[in-house]
Amino acid sequence: MSTSSPEAVKKLLENMQTDLRSLSMECKKKFPPVKEAAESGIVKIKTIAARNTEILGALKENSSEVVQPFLMGCGTKEPKITQLCLAAIQRLMSHEVVSEAAAGNIINMLWQLMENGLEELKLLQTVLVLLTTNTVVHDEVLSKAIVLCFRLHFTKDNITNNTAAATVRQVVTVVFERMVAEDERYKGIVEHPPPVQGNTNRRSVSTLRPSAKDAYMLFQDLCQLVNADAPYWLVGMTEMTRTFGLELLESVLNDFPGVFLQHQEFSFLLKERVCPLVIKLFSPNIKFRQGSSSASPAPVEKPYFPICMRLLRVVSVLIKHFYSLLVTECEIFLSLLVKFLDGEKPQWLRAVAVESVHRLCVQPHLLRSFCQSYDMKQHSTKVFRDIVNALGSFIQSLFILPNLGNNAALSAPAGGSGSGAQGSSQGGLGPGGINSNQTTQAAFEYRGTWIPLMTVSVQGSAKATYLEMLDKVEPPSIPEGYAMSVAFSALLDLVRGITSMIERELAAEEGAAAEFRDTHPGQQWKPQPGAHQVWEEMVSACWCGLLAALSLLLDASTDETATENILKAELTVASLCGRLGLVTPRDAFITAICKASLPPHYTLTVLNSNAASLTGKSYSILGQTVQIISPSSESHQQVVAVGQPLASQPQGTVVLTSKNLQCMRTLLNLAHCHGAVLGTSWQLVLATLQHLVWILGLKPGPGGVLKPGRAVEGPSTVLTTAVMTDLPFIANILSRLFESSQYLDDVSLHHLINALCSLSLEAMEMASGNNKEPSLFAVAKLLETGLVNMDRIEILWRPLTGHLLEVCQHTNSRMREWGAEALTALIKAGLAYKHDPPLAQNQRLQLLLLNPLKELSNVLHADIRQKQLESVLQILQSQGDGLGPGWPLVLGVIGAIRNDQGESLIRTAFQCLQLVVTDFLPTMPCTCLQIVVDVAGSFGLQNQELNISLTSIGLLWNISDYFFQRGEAITQDLEREEEALQKQAKEKGETLNRPFHPAPPFDCLWLCLYAKLGEMCVDPRPAVRKSAGQTLFSTIAAHGTLLQQPTWHIVVWKVLFHLLGRVRTSSTTADKEKIESGGGNILIHHSRDTAEKQWAETWVLTLAGVARIFNTRRYLLQQLGDFFEAWEVLLNHIQSAALSKNNEVSLAALKSFQEILQIVTPVRDWDKAGDAFTAIGVPPVLIDPLSAYGPGRPLVRSDSLVERLTRYNGAELQAPPPGEESALEDSALWWSAWNTWYRTGTDSTRPPSGPTEKFSFIPSQPFLTALIQIFPALYQHIKSNFSMEDLKKLGVILHGAVSVPISSDASPFILPSYTEAVLTSLQEAVLTALDVLQKAICVGPENLQVMYPAIFEQLLLFVEFSCKPPQYGRMETKHVANAKYNQAEWVALNYVPFAERSLEVVVDLHHKTACHKAVINEKVLQNIIKTLRMPLGLKYACPSESTWKLAVSSLLKVLSIGLPVARQHASSGKFDTMWPELANAFEDFLFTKSTPPDNVSIQEFQKNEAIDVEVVQLISTEILPFANFIPKDFVGQIMAMLNKGSIHSQSPSFTEAEIDVRMREEFSKVCFETLLQFSFSNKVSTPQEGYISRMALSVLLKRSQDVLRRYVEDERLSGRCPLPRQQVTEIIFVLKAISTLMDSLKKTQPENVDGNTWAQVIALYPTLVECITCSSTEVSSALKEALGPFKDFMQPPVSRVQNGES
Secondary structure, eight states, X not given: OOTTSHHHHHHHHHHHHHXXXXXXXXXXXXXXXXXXXXXXXXXXXXXXXXXXXXHHXXXXXXXXXXXXXXXXXXXXXXXXXXXXXXXXXHHHHHTTOOOHHHHHHHHHHHHHHHHTTOSHHHHHHHHHHHHHHOSOOOHHHHHHHHXXXXXXXXXXOHHHHHHHHHHHHXXXXXXXXXXXXXXXXXXXXXXXXXXXXXXXXXXXXTTSOHHHHHHXXXXXXXXXXXXXXXXXXXXXXXXXXXXXXXXXXXXXXXXXXXXXXXOHHHHHHIIIIIHHHHHHHHHHHHHOOXXXXXXXXXXXXXXXXXXXXXXXXXXXXXXXXXXXXXHHHHHHHHHHHHHHTSTTSOHXXXXXXXXXXXXXXXXXXXXXXXXXXXXXXXXXOOHHHHHHHHHHHHHHHHHHSSSTTOTTTSOOOTTOOSOHHHHHHTTOOOGGGOOOOTTTSOEXXXXXXXXXXXXXXXXXXXOOSGGGOTTOOSOOOOOTTHHHHHHHHHHHHHHHHHHHHHHHHHHHHHHXXXXXXXXXXXXXXXXXXXXXXXXXXXXXXXXXXXXXXXXXXXXXXXOHHHHHHHHHHHHHHHHHHHHHTOHHHHHHHXXXXXXXXXXXXXOOHHHHHHHHHHHHTOEEEXXXXXXXXXXXXXXXXXXXXXXXXXXXXXXXXXXXXXXXXXXXXXXXHHHHHHHHHXXXXXXXXXXXXXXXXXXXXXXXXXXXXXXEOOXXXXXXXXXXXXXHHHHHHHHHHHHHHHHGGGGSOHHHHHHHHHHHHHHHHHHHHHHTTOOSOOOOHHHHHHHHHHHHTGGGHHHHHHHHHHHHHHHHTOSSHHHHHHHHHHHHHHHHHHHHSOOSSOGGGOHHHHHHHXXXXXXXXXXXXXXXXXXXXXXHHHHHHHHGXXXXXGHXXXXXXXXXXXXXXXXXXXXXXXHHHHHIIIIITTTSOGGGHHHHHHHHHHHHHOXXXXXXXXXXXXXXXXXXXXXXXXXXXXXXXXXHHHHHHHHHHHHHTOOOOOTTTTSOHHHHHHHHHHHHHHHHTTOSSHHHHHHHHXXXXXXXXXXXXXXXXXXXXXXXXXXXXXXXXXXXXXXXXXXXXXXXXXXXXXXXXXXXXXXXXXXXXXXXXXXXXXXXHHHHTHHHHHTSTTHHHHHHHHHHHHHXXXXXXXXXXXXXXXXXXXXXXXXXXXXXXXXXXXXXXXXXXXXTTXXXXXXXXXXXXXXXXXXXXXXXXXXXXXXXXXXXXXXXXXXXXXXXXXXXXHHHHHHHHHHHHSOOSSOOOTTOOOOOHHHHHHHHHHHHHHHHHHGGGOOHHHHHHHHHHHHHHHHOOEETTTHHHHSOOTTSOOOOHHHHHHHHXXXXXXXXHHHSOGGGGGHXXXXXXXXXXXXXXXXXXXXXXXXXOBOGGXXXXXXXXXXXXXXXXXXXXXXXXXXXXXXXXXXXXXXXXXXXXXXXXXXHHHHHHHGGGSSSHHXXXXXXXXXXXXXXXXXXXXXXXXGGTTTTTHHHHHHHHHHHHHTOSXXXXXXXXXXXXXXXXXXXXXXXXXXXXXXXXXXGGSOXXXXXXXXXXXXXXXXXXXXXXXOTTTHHHHTOHHHHHHHHHHHHHHHTOTTOOSHHHHHXXXXXXXXXXXXXXXXXXXXXXXXXXXXXXXXXXXXXXXXXXXHXXXXXXXXXXXXXXXXXXXXXXXXXXXXXXXXXXXXXXXXXXXXXXXXXXXXXXXXXXXXXXXXXXXXXXX
């Protein structure tokens, strides 16, 4: 019910009347005036109530009168009355019906009561009611009321004092509340107070409104009173205490800060009065130093706890509320505060100072203001920094100087020893009565100093203990650990407050920035720079002190919760520094956490260097250095793990305590939650984690996750069960930490990666040079980080893989292995990840991912390459289809094999390639096909694994098959690609550069394939060469039709001829050393046991292949412009092969030569096409001995050959129309072939010039045979222009070829056994060649016949071989019979059969051509005779008996045809020289110098004689009858010869029995008869002829005479001795001759006989008679026959004698 409601008013009236009545009753006896006043008062009230509707208002107007009776009542000083009156007055007051005048009266009356010491409590109550219920009391009245209360405060009565104190406080508050209310009323009205000049007068209050004025006066006087000066307004004060004054000041300042801030008069008071007052009062505290009082000259006033404490409270309020007004003053206050924390101050003073500081620490905004006002201003004290440092210093001092000099204030702990820790641990009670057993109580312990930790206040509020002890006069005793606990709380609150404030503001700013970006998308958000500066300055100012204190506390802490709080604080600051980009402080805090995680004194360079840089800048606080104290080792912590330190040199073990692990968790937490702001500190964090992980023995598993591993380095790692259960949790957090890297922004992620990389570099350095277990932490975590950030892998890929590649090259195998594991795992994951856009559309990313795989190829370690190739295999198996643009890289990796790598690597790589070729050719871009070819080629060329080389050749064949099947598709793709490339090249103004450029791209693919196979054809290994060669020629044969015509030009020149050239070079330079075995125990056949022989095989294969291509693709090739040049080059190769010093090669070369010469026009019939291509073997024309040579050839794959040919090159293979243009070109080709043949023949048959060594090369028989066999075929094409010159060249070659000897080891296979007269195939070939020639001449035009003589000449040369085998240079040849087969000797052939066959050919040819002009002119007949003279002359001395017999028969045949011709042409003189030659031939034959062999049987001899007789008969039939056509000399020679024959003496060697046979009687007889017949012929045409014959006869007779005479004489002389057998024979012969002569003379016409002859015959008679006495019976019988015919002369003489006389 309100005081103004009608009920209340009614009640009030009733009460008042009741009060007045009571008063009147009380006073009726003693105080009548009062009674009257009371009664009139009743009337008065009734009147007021009756007249006025507004009763209260009326009452107030008349309040002086209404109150009067009561005042009078109080004046009686009668307690009962006074109490009644005071109560009544209070009732009036409470209804606000007291006017100002009445109030004044009331106060005066109260003052009197006070002076009289009556009803003190009631007085106070009344004053309070009066002042609180209304505002009527002002000015002096008010001041009087206040003084009244003050006066009552200083009475003797405690209750009164206290009540008065409370009342004063309330009154003071009321005064200020009134002012606040007044201000509120006038809020809307703007006043313009007259300007106050300088505001110098302290009492200038003219501008203030009433309530304000009261407040002002009151406050001013309070200051005066505290300062012990007289008040201005509170007149009547008698007594005042400073403590009470300070309390009042504090409450006003604290409760009404607005007043001071809004009114400059009040602000002025603050500045001018309050602050100086405070500073003045502080002075004893400032000057006082513990323990130094005695030393100072003047006695220093001791600090007084009550005042000091209250001053600090005032200061706290001033700072809190009026900081903005009192900037300078606050600076002084704060500096004072800092000083009070000094160790030299009394302990209680330090405690209240710490509490004050704590109060500041919970007001972050205030702290920010300090920072802005002081620390950020130049030339100003760094107040904020000093506060924090002071706290730090304070904490340090507590550890270092625990009890110094405060024995008075703080009793030493029970036990009496100096150190609290030891004292209390002896079982006494510590300060505060807490049983300080370490196990139960949280405490700090550092270097023997033990300080318990108490709970002093709730987090975030500074609830002070000693600042509230307003009732204490003496300084209290402070329990041990209290100051530390407050300081600790203050630190934590400071950190918490500042960080949360800044973080709130940061978050707000970020929100604003985001909003700004949303609304203004294009623009850049610019934050207010001021705010950032302040934050940074705050952190910069405080971090050092904080770090020093927190590190020390962390090290000293023995309580898990405290540790947790410290770590949390460090973590918060670190993260804040990170957010603000303050690197040094951030790193410093992180270093602190890191160090705390590791065992004490653990050497970790990152941390030490960092700490050094900090201690280097040791920060000073008030001259005391704050050191970053290094952890003390003797911590009383539970050891939970013992492990090995991670160091390059083995050291002892280290221990981890539970606190270390707690710190480690904090570190993990930091990295996990604040990874984004760590930046470069990742390095510290990760380095520490790495060491911890190592000490705990965690090892990386698949995917980089760490798992508790078994102790690797022996049993030195010991883990307690506590930690064992923790390990999975730690490992899990570790993994989560790196998983959470996916939420970091790009920059932070880069920091993380960089840190891991540099950590890994350190681990690499540590691991290099030894093979002990390396730390794989960094590598494993790089892998883990990469795996979780796949979605933005691009940004971190390069640094990540770049580093892992370095790891892969490390010397430590375990390190390498993990590097490769990580790298390949990342690549595989990257390829498998579902990127957006997918990899197929993001070519750049795919190449980026695959690139490191390629880079691994440069690593030389085999294990790494193995890993690389295995992962390629896996990638192919899983992602092979989607590689697309990545194929070149993958293929590059597969192909990056080198010969110095082991087999297993090459095998793995080859597996990959096989997979590619079998499965992926269709899916890869066509442009990569060429790379596939190159890679397959490189496997062919590697020399580690022969089987792989051979298999890769097979792969190339498969690839070629693929090209063939997909030809059209590939062509289209490649051409599309080509267009694009050309367009690019054109834009850049470059020319397109690719191998085999002018050819179309598809053809280039083939060319690359051919080129690769070509390279393998010259591989050092024979098996590879062979396989590659066969494959190359097979592919060209099978798929060559796909090539466009111009490409064939490149095939011929760049592939085939290039290959031939290289093979030729290699073959000619190959080593001739014998190869012992083919590796292992493979035996090598003697035909392949040198490199040279193995190369020979290659050469053979290559040459045959090229020749075959020329043969089968002839018409195609002929359409190329330079077919002739190509033909020449091919022939040149054939020639050089044919002339190589290797029988196999040379023979095969000729085989190829034959092959390209046997060119038949392609079969027109398409159904025969297959056969035409398959029958590339030797044409049947070739002669047999060749077919055994040359490698077996693979048949060409002829699947659908027909349709291929028709589809692609329908036109190309058609034969050209029969016409001259091709014939003309052909003749050039043939002549070129002839020149080659000629050069080959000349060089191969030319004998060595000097004396030959044993090893000089002599061509083999099969080679020569083949060479000569080529001629007939070749000749068919060149015969039209074959000239005499060419014939001579041919002759030289034929002669040379026949002259070549055979090596003895080959002779059994080539030579017939000597007795058989058989020709070797070479000789057959030579004769065939000449035969072909002569037949051609025979049917050819007339002009060819001039060649006959040359052919004769050639044949006759061969005929001579029968007696005189040809010499091959100066080479010594043995006769076959003497050669030993097993020695390397040269054997001359048996040339007899060949010579004889040649002779038969001569006879035959002469038979046909004797009448030819050329034959006559060139004296062929004479040459024949001249040649035959040799065997004829040698006769029995001929190597073979058949020779001379054949010679004779041939001579007879030739003469039978030749002599008539000769006679016919006698006059021309062309045969003149022939006759003497003929005569000599007869002479040499008939009277040979050689004797028949001893073993000739009589039958044989008779046969031989018959031949001689045949010759004489020829003379008698063919020559003598035509003597008149024949030169005389010749006839004379014949006669002489016959003459000689007629008395030929036999050979002396015959036995007696045979003598008659051996005398060649028959021959002599025939000679004689012929002679005589010729002598006495009637047909003597000229006298000269007759003379010759007669002369011959007389010679004969004379010779007979001589023989007879000599015999008679010898006979006589010899006596009994028989004459020599020879002489006897001779005489017998002569006698027989005489008898023959006698017979002839008888038969002759007498007129034909010359008279002289008769005389000579008769003259013989006496001599004959004389022989009768001889003793030999043989002679006697012959004599008898000789003497018989003389009877015909026994006639009587005719008259002729008479005539003669007359």
